[in-house]
Amino acid sequence: MAYRQPVLETSPEVSDEIRRTTCYMCACRCGINVHMKSGPDGKKRVAYIEGNRDHPVNKGVLCAKGSAGIMQVNAPSRLRAPLKRVGPRGSGEFEEISWDEAMEIATGWLKPLREEAPEKLAFFTGRDQSQSFTGWWAQQFGTPNYAAHGGFCSVNMATAGIYTMGGAFWEFGQPDWDHTKLFLLFGVAEDHDSNPIKMGIGKIKARGARVIGVNPVRTGYNAAADDWIGITPGTDGLFILSLVHELMKAGKIDLDYLARYTNAPCLVAEAPGSAQHGLLLRDEGGKTLVIDRASGKLAPFDRPGVRPDLTATHEQDGVTYRPVLHLMADRYLSTDYAPETVAGRCGIPADKIRAVAAEIARVAFDEAFELDREWTDFRGETHKTMVGRPVSFHAMRGISAHANGFQSCRALHVLQILLGTVEVPGGFRFKPPYPKPSHIHPKPHCGVTPGAPLDGPHLGFVHGPEDLALRDDGSPARIDKAFTWENPMSAHGLMHMVISNAHAGDPYKIDTLFMYMANMAWNSSMNTKGVMEMLTDTDESGDYVIPRIIYSDAYSSEMVAYADLVLPDATYLERHDCISLLDRPICEADAMADAIRWPVIEPDRNVKGFQSVLIDLGVRLALPGLVSEDGSARYADYADYIVNHERKPGIGPLAGWRGDGTGAGRGAPNPEQLNRYIDNGGFFETHIPAEASYYKPWNAAYQDWAVSMGLFDSPQPYLFQLYVEPLRRFQLAAEGHGERQPPDHLRERIKTTMDPLPIWYETDQQGNEGFPVNALTQRPMAMYHSWGSQNAWLRQLHGHNPLYMPTRLMREHGLKDGDWARVSSPHGEITVPVMEMAALNDNTVWTWNAIGKRKGAWALEEDAPEATRGFLLNHLIHELLPPRGDGLRWANSDPITGQAAWFDLKVKIEKVAAPTESQPVFPPIKSPVGTGPKRLRWKVGK
Amino acid sequence: MHPARSVILFTTLSGLGFGLLIWLGLGLPTVTGWSAFAFFSVAYLLAGGGLIASTFHLGRPERGLKAFTQWRTSWLSREAWCSAATLLVMALYGAGLVFLEARWALLGWIGAALSLLTVFTTSMIYTQLRSVPRWHMALTPALFLSLALAGGALLAGQVGYAMPLLLLAGAIQIAHWLRGDGALARSGSTMNSATGLTGGPVRAFEPPHTGPNYLLHEMVHVVGRKHATRLRAIALVMMVLVPAGCLALPFSHSIAALAVLSHLLGILASRWLFFAEAEHVVGLYYGKR
Amino acid sequence: MTTLPESTDRKLGLVIDLDTCVGCHACVISCKGWNTENYGAPLSDQSPYGADPSGTFLNRVHSYEVQPEDGLAQLIHFPKSCLHCEDAPCVTVCPTGASYKRTEDGIVLVNESDCIGCGLCAWSCPYGARELDAAEGVMKKCTLCVDRIYNDNLPEEDRMPACVRTCPAGARHFGDLGDPDSAVSQLVAERGGLDLMPEQGTRPVNKYLPPRPKDRIAAEPRALEPVVEEATGFLGWLDRALDRLPGGGD
Numbered sequence A: 001m002a003y004r005q006p007v008l009e010t011s012p013e014v015s016d017e018i019r020r021t022t023c024y025m026c027a028c029r030c031g032i033n034v035h036m037k038s039g040p041d042g043k044k045r046v047a048y049i050e051g052n053r054d055h056p057v058n059k060g061v062l063c064a065k066g067s068a069g070i071m072q073v074n075a076p077s078r079l080r081a082p083l084k085r086v087g088p089r090g091s092g093e094f095e096e097i098s099w100d101e102a103m104e105i106a107t108g109w110l111k112p113l114r115e116e117a118p119e120k121l122a123f124f125t126g127r128d129q130s131q132s133f134t135g136w137w138a139q140q141f142g143t144p145n146y147a148a149h150g151g152f153c154s155v156n157m158a159t160a161g162i163y164t165m166g167g168a169f170w171e172f173g174q175p176d177w178d179h180t181k182l183f184l185l186f187g188v189a190e191d192h193d194s195n196p197i198k199m200g201i202g203k204i205k206a207r208g209a210r211v212i213g214v215n216p217v218r219t220g221y222n223a224a225a226d227d228w229i230g231i232t233p234g235t236d237g238l239f240i241l242s243l244v245h246e247l248m249k250a251g252k253i254d255l256d257y258l259a260r261y262t263n264a265p266c267l268v269a270e271a272p273g274s275a276q277h278g279l280l281l282r283d284e285g286g287k288t289l290v291i292d293r294a295s296g297k298l299a300p301f302d303r304p305g306v307r308p309d310l311t312a313t314h315e316q317d318g319v320t321y322r323p324v325l326h327l328m329a330d331r332y333l334s335t336d337y338a339p340e341t342v343a344g345r346c347g348i349p350a351d352k353i354r355a356v357a358a359e360i361a362r363v364a365f366d367e368a369f370e371l372d373r374e375w376t377d378f379r380g381e382t383h384k385t386m387v388g389r390p391v392s393f394h395a396m397r398g399i400s401a402h403a404n405g406f407q408s409c410r411a412l413h414v415l416q417i418l419l420g421t422v423e424v425p426g427g428f429r430f431k432p433p434y435p436k437p438s439h440i441h442p443k444p445h446c447g448v449t450p451g452a453p454l455d456g457p458h459l460g461f462v463h464g465p466e467d468l469a470l471r472d473d474g475s476p477a478r479i480d481k482a483f484t485w486e487n488p489m490s491a492h493g494l495m496h497m498v499i500s501n502a503h504a505g506d507p508y509k510i511d512t513l514f515m516y517m518a519n520m521a522w523n524s525s526m527n528t529k530g531v532m533e534m535l536t537d538t539d540e541s542g543d544y545v546i547p548r549i550i551y552s553d554a555y556s557s558e559m560v561a562y563a564d565l566v567l568p569d570a571t572y573l574e575r576h577d578c579i580s581l582l583d584r585p586i587c588e589a590d591a592m593a594d595a596i597r598w599p600v601i602e603p604d605r606n607v608k609g610f611q612s613v614l615i616d617l618g619v620r621l622a623l624p625g626l627v628s629e630d631g632s633a634r635y636a637d638y639a640d641y642i643v644n645h646e647r648k649p650g651i652g653p654l655a656g657w658r659g660d661g662t663g664a665g666r667g668a669p670n671p672e673q674l675n676r677y678i679d680n681g682g683f684f685e686t687h688i689p690a691e692a693s694y695y696k697p698w699n700a701a702y703q704d705w706a707v708s709m710g711l712f713d714s715p716q717p718y719l720f721q722l723y724v725e726p727l728r729r730f731q732l733a734a735e736g737h738g739e740r741q742p743p744d745h746l747r748e749r750i751k752t753t754m755d756p757l758p759i760w761y762e763t764d765q766q767g768n769e770g771f772p773v774n775a776l777t778q779r780p781m782a783m784y785h786s787w788g789s790q791n792a793w794l795r796q797l798h799g800h801n802p803l804y805m806p807t808r809l810m811r812e813h814g815l816k817d818g819d820w821a822r823v824s825s826p827h828g829e830i831t832v833p834v835m836e837m838a839a840l841n842d843n844t845v846w847t848w849n850a851i852g853k854r855k856g857a858w859a860l861e862e863d864a865p866e867a868t869r870g871f872l873l874n875h876l877i878h879e880l881l882p883p884r885g886d887g888l889r890w891a892n893s894d895p896i897t898g899q900a901a902w903f904d905l906k907v908k909i910e911k912v913a914a915p916t917e918s919q920p921v922f923p924p925i926k927s928p929v930g931t932g933p934k935r936l937r938w939k940v941g942k
Numbered sequence B: 001m002h003p004a005r006s007v008i009l010f011t012t013l014s015g016l017g018f019g020l021l022i023w024l025g026l027g028l029p030t031v032t033g034w035s036a037f038a039f040f041s042v043a044y045l046l047a048g049g050g051l052i053a054s055t056f057h058l059g060r061p062e063r064g065l066k067a068f069t070q071w072r073t074s075w076l077s078r079e080a081w082c083s084a085a086t087l088l089v090m091a092l093y094g095a096g097l098v099f100l101e102a103r104w105a106l107l108g109w110i111g112a113a114l115s116l117l118t119v120f121t122t123s124m125i126y127t128q129l130r131s132v133p134r135w136h137m138a139l140t141p142a143l144f145l146s147l148a149l150a151g152g153a154l155l156a157g158q159v160g161y162a163m164p165l166l167l168l169a170g171a172i173q174i175a176h177w178l179r180g181d182g183a184l185a186r187s188g189s190t191m192n193s194a195t196g197l198t199g200g201p202v203r204a205f206e207p208p209h210t211g212p213n214y215l216l217h218e219m220v221h222v223v224g225r226k227h228a229t230r231l232r233a234i235a236l237v238m239m240v241l242v243p244a245g246c247l248a249l250p251f252s253h254s255i256a257a258l259a260v261l262s263h264l265l266g267i268l269a270s271r272w273l274f275f276a277e278a279e280h281v282v283g284l285y286y287g288k289r
Numbered sequence C: 001m002t003t004l005p006e007s008t009d010r011k012l013g014l015v016i017d018l019d020t021c022v023g024c025h026a027c028v029i030s031c032k033g034w035n036t037e038n039y040g041a042p043l044s045d046q047s048p049y050g051a052d053p054s055g056t057f058l059n060r061v062h063s064y065e066v067q068p069e070d071g072l073a074q075l076i077h078f079p080k081s082c083l084h085c086e087d088a089p090c091v092t093v094c095p096t097g098a099s100y101k102r103t104e105d106g107i108v109l110v111n112e113s114d115c116i117g118c119g120l121c122a123w124s125c126p127y128g129a130r131e132l133d134a135a136e137g138v139m140k141k142c143t144l145c146v147d148r149i150y151n152d153n154l155p156e157e158d159r160m161p162a163c164v165r166t167c168p169a170g171a172r173h174f175g176d177l178g179d180p181d182s183a184v185s186q187l188v189a190e191r192g193g194l195d196l197m198p199e200q201g202t203r204p205v206n207k208y209l210p211p212r213p214k215d216r217i218a219a220e221p222r223a224l225e226p227v228v229e230e231a232t233g234f235l236g237w238l239d240r241a242l243d244r245l246p247g248g249g250d
């Protein structure tokens, strides 16, 4: 009998229309094709989301979150209208109000502040992708109290990178995925560069090249890695400096590169006790000097024809000047950094450290290759080829979220530079607008004048004590105490300190806390319970200690419950956004690119894009820049701002299709700009000429191209800073030099930690005796912080989170999978389910980040596993260290940048009988949006 | 496997029903009139009830008739045909006995054979599944058939046959358990073969989903060993020993009823174990059996 | 029709690279998205915002730890969907003919309008590749995106399964495993691609590329030769080395 099978329609219509925009299920900013289909009612709805193949970031691929976007735009947790609090703070009792009323309330609160004391507004935004706009708005308002989430996220990485080499990882650059042959990944579970890292690992693996993962936990990328180094948390700096030791000792460093492109040949004054000690030798114009190896004479580093000498020393006025490389040899060749010395501390056998160093050296030098591309450097010398050193590195919060993170990140950047593998083929490459030396970044501004804008941008890079944000009496000018002696280089601010400082009225009291897109009452806070108490605490007269809280969220998060006024945002498919070169664009190492979001669907609720609301508020407050002379609105809404705002003449939020539509980077505003973006798939991209594509900091062709694109006003070549002189300036102050002096209790710490050459020190955790185990979190690839749990598809993957424990600790505590343990730190305790994991550093436990949820949030039912079995590690982490007995409370942060030291957490573990729910349990919040349906059968087409 | 009530009821009741029909078909006992009516009613209630119970397991019972189409390959389809044919043939045969007091022996034998075949096809639905090693052995049809015969004999009051058949079924049951216990190991399927991973023992780490799903619900069921041993003992005692003991006693209706009831409960326990103890190899992927 | 075809013209299937998969679940969700909107009934979810969220997925990513006798434990992410077996037991057990294997490309499908939801095919599948949809009452399984791979409404480059198109790491490959010259067959030959549970006799079409050997750097310890013994000798070495650089000293 003949085989019969049904006839199948193999060419069904896929959709009625594709609208191309930018994903925002995380901050990676991939391009998406949103397939629209008409439902039975004829209305077009989102039917399917896939990656945009033409997009520079993701080239067609899409992660789990991105594909689940459809469940985000229909999530029952979406806020529906502006909310005014009617119950006590934290209860979740609200009344829906009109936008007019909401805006009147906000204006009524903010107007008097601006007129009398603008600093009484603290405006902090989360993983906002419009920081150039929100920061500018805050500047127009006049408050010094603005920052985004960088301070608790990875400011160590960013700052260390910018001071050292003019850029760091992720938004700043990427490995040369097409050429690299050995890729070392430090402390990354997922990162912002989610899809590109995965694509890169895929490329490397397809070529049979090797990946080494340095991470206490072997999951995800580290599981795919060929070699795993299960390092003890907080010791990467030591491990890296031991690699430096091995490489220097074996002469496996790129001397030519060091001499030409770094400050290794720059001359450091050896004048102990003087105010000059440790500073670099400069000419009158302030240019650092080197000794020309040909002439043996001093010369500015950038003079054409100069061959900086790495060995020659210089005497002048009785002071000896030695090249930076000498100082490095003195330090790193010491047996303090020998593999044997560090092995125990790092939890890595000495043999393995040596083997890794040998492998790095082998690939960097024996597998070096050349690209047949001529280029000319900033000294005017033309090079026939581009030399490739195919070793590349990437790192993120695993090394940055420790109290020694700044120096550890510095160590990693220095390692890359010693190998000569930054901005060369096969190595690490910057993405425009980087590279950009630290000295051309703005400095922090805190000049407040009632009724007027701030005297400049809030955030920036300090180069010495004179740049700190201190008031005349030496007290902090900012509510988060950024840019103070406690954390001088806090380039991103300290969002994690805002609530506790505002509550304590230290350094001063504020009136209105205005937050956007940050779930500070839950997963982004340290000491979550304490923060909830601070937010609800009242004074003697029964008023809230933090008088007013305005919050913008798109969803019914935990933080919503703590606001007095909630401004509901549209979702990412319902609003305009701008992923700008002024901010964090989507550039690639070979291309300059930026992107937009646009309303591919209209909101079906009474919500508005937050940036447009902010513009409206600015107009109501008559902020300069937002209103014309006659008081009328300059920008109708955010879309209008994106197109017409100019930072400098010819330079605005978007680089593409400026002027008559042919301008790239520079040009007058083009009213058609957004349409051109939409036609092009939501993004703009222009390629860097081939001769400009490597050696960017020193490549004349790149510098000229960057100027033509409006990235700089003039070429800005510079040297990599192995030795970071601004750090030394703070040390000098601590040693007693200069006008501005640190308080005495901070002198020692500044002297030891702000070393201009990378050092390693034990993360500062005295008071942890009896809490011997490291406790970490990792981001799940399929979840974005707290947002994922409202997503019907994603929460099936990660609906609760066990504490993963190494085999050794499981045995020691008599635990087996599914048992429960009480986990305590000096600060608090939680009771949670445990699971065994063998591929884990044997003194480390970990869990997925932000899976635990407060009952009543996110439109989940109160018995949702996220609330009954899920948990946060945050309850164990305090923003202050345990008391030391010196009468002071020290911040749980990096002493240089103020980066929150999430991963310094130490705990103790005890087996307990299973409770009915993971502990602690908080009373449910009343959901302002109810809960979701009992069943989903989502199909929009027929 | 998940011991679903519908499937346990189905196999238990229909096994007994068709078992009774075998004996009735053979004319053991030869009954007519009202007593035939009573016997056939019991048999049809059991067989039919079992079949109806089985449809509760279907996602789309209204399309049930489609199950008749694939008799060439599918044991489930064959079972549908056999049970329908049996019920039809035995209905005719029964009608003769009840209404005409006529025993069409040939029809009875055919019906008995079909009944036996039905039980066999039922057993083959499970036996054929290589993915469930505990079922995938010749002892499975032997168990189903011997239990149907023994239970049928008991219901049919065939004391002489029932006694040895009960003991035989008990022996097969024990063998099924013992062979079954090593079946997964003998199947060669392990976490290594399931994943193709070599180089050391494989342990399931993170599950693909923290929530429940169809596979876990349907196919991954873990019974504690102590619990299982206790249930096995209960099943054996109730299914075989109590009825056999009853048979050894002088006949009385209440004792006969006790024997049948005990046997029924015993089979239910045995069937519960049949499912609950059956490890589907998919459990290997979840690190569970 | 539940007899299996004698042979199929092609053997379309997936090749999954366990060395490269980072366990991101992208393939899981893009599959869910495509198949909720396309082929047959939507993949439903029960208790989507409640205590026991569950739903139908056609592709799931497990993870396993392997503990070598001496050496570090390894972790492997393991995506799994229907393997489109040549001797597919799920087809032959089906009482209704809803399950079938296509003659032209070997794709195993469920014709949902014939399915009674008896679940037997799912029982027969050793791999857990079939899930009964709780809302629809019919069996769902990977279709190998049969409504994409031949779809004239998609650009040619997109005529591949949703999961393959989306995989960020490039760990999923699609092609004709019946053609020894196809890219997928060559990959399988090169990397020693293997069958899951061969002892089950299903002859899967999909193949898995095993992880490459791990932790080799540590296994073959090497060390760099120092250029100088004493730290103080470094500067002398430096001077000599600089002289050797092109345009170095004289």
Ligand SMILES: Nc1nc2c(c(=O)[nH]1)N[C@H]1C(S)=C(S)[C@@H](COP(=O)(O)OP(=O)(O)OC[C@H]3O[C@@H](n4cnc5c(=O)[nH]c(N)nc54)[C@H](O)[C@@H]3O)O[C@H]1N2
Residues within 6 Å of the ligand: A026, A027, A127, A153, A154, A186, A187, A188, A189, A190, A191, A192, A193, A194, A214, A215, A216, A217, A231, A232, A233, A234, A235, A236, A395, A396, A397, A398, A399, A402, A776, A777, A778, A779, A780, A781, A782, A783, A784, A785, A846, A903
């Ligand atoms: N899917 C998804 N993507 C995200 C996010 C998300 O929530 N979900 N969040 C985004 C945000 S805001 C950020 S900041 C980035 C962060 O991206 P990642 O930097 O990847 O952040 P984490 O997941 O915290 O991973 C930290 C890693 O460092 C390891 N680690 C901890 N301590 C040490 C140590 O001392 N040494 C070493 N070598 N490793 C260590 C941990 O085991 C973990 O693997 O991800 C972004 N991308």
Ligand SMILES: Nc1nc2c(c(=O)[nH]1)N[C@H]1C(S)=C(S)[C@@H](COP(=O)(O)OP(=O)(O)OC[C@H]3O[C@@H](n4cnc5c(=O)[nH]c(N)nc54)[C@H](O)[C@@H]3O)O[C@H]1N2
Residues within 6 Å of the ligand: A126, A127, A149, A152, A153, A154, A516, A517, A518, A519, A520, A523, A524, A525, A552, A553, A554, A555, A556, A557, A558, A559, A569, A570, A571, A572, A610, A777, A778, A784, A785, A786, A787, A849, A850, A873, A874, A902
């Ligand atoms: N234990 C531990 N804690 C951590 C970390 C860790 O590694 N370990 N990581 C820290 C880091 S690096 C970070 S960045 C923070 C992140 O923590 P948060 O910044 O709090 O991140 P989310 O939970 O994503 O919350 C952001 C809020 O934005 C809302 N939101 C989402 N989309 C939109 C939108 O389109 N518009 C508006 N207006 N709102 C929206 C969400 O509903 C949510 O309430 O967590 C920190 N907390």
Ligand code: SF4
Residues within 6 Å of the ligand: A023, A024, A025, A026, A027, A028, A029, A030, A058, A062, A063, A064, A065, A066, A067, A194, A195
């Ligand atoms: S990585 Fe995923 S969630 Fe983030 S932007 Fe890209 S697709 Fe969206």
Ligand code: SF4
Residues within 6 Å of the ligand: C081, C082, C083, C084, C085, C088, C089, C090, C091, C108, C124, C125, C126, C127, C128, C129, C130, C141, C202
């Ligand atoms: S994997 Fe399972 S469902 Fe797929 S063809 Fe093989 S047996 Fe059938």
Ligand code: SF4
Residues within 6 Å of the ligand: C093, C094, C095, C096, C097, C098, C099, C110, C114, C115, C116, C117, C118, C119, C120, C121, C122, C138, C139
């Ligand atoms: S569930 Fe559907 S496809 Fe599977 S065997 Fe039953 S009828 Fe066939």
Ligand code: SF4
Residues within 6 Å of the ligand: C030, C031, C032, C034, C035, C058, C059, C081, C082, C141, C142, C143, C144, C145, C161, C162, C163, C164
């Ligand atoms: S081939 Fe299609 S149906 Fe199959 S797993 Fe991939 S996306 Fe899902």
Ligand code: SF4
Residues within 6 Å of the ligand: C020, C021, C022, C023, C024, C025, C026, C027, C028, C061, C077, C079, C166, C167, C168, C169, C170, C171, C172
């Ligand atoms: S998308 Fe690719 S890398 Fe991610 S889990 Fe699936 S197969 Fe693995």
Ligand SMILES: [Mo]
Residues within 6 Å of the ligand: A149, A152, A153, A154
């Ligand atoms: Mo972050």
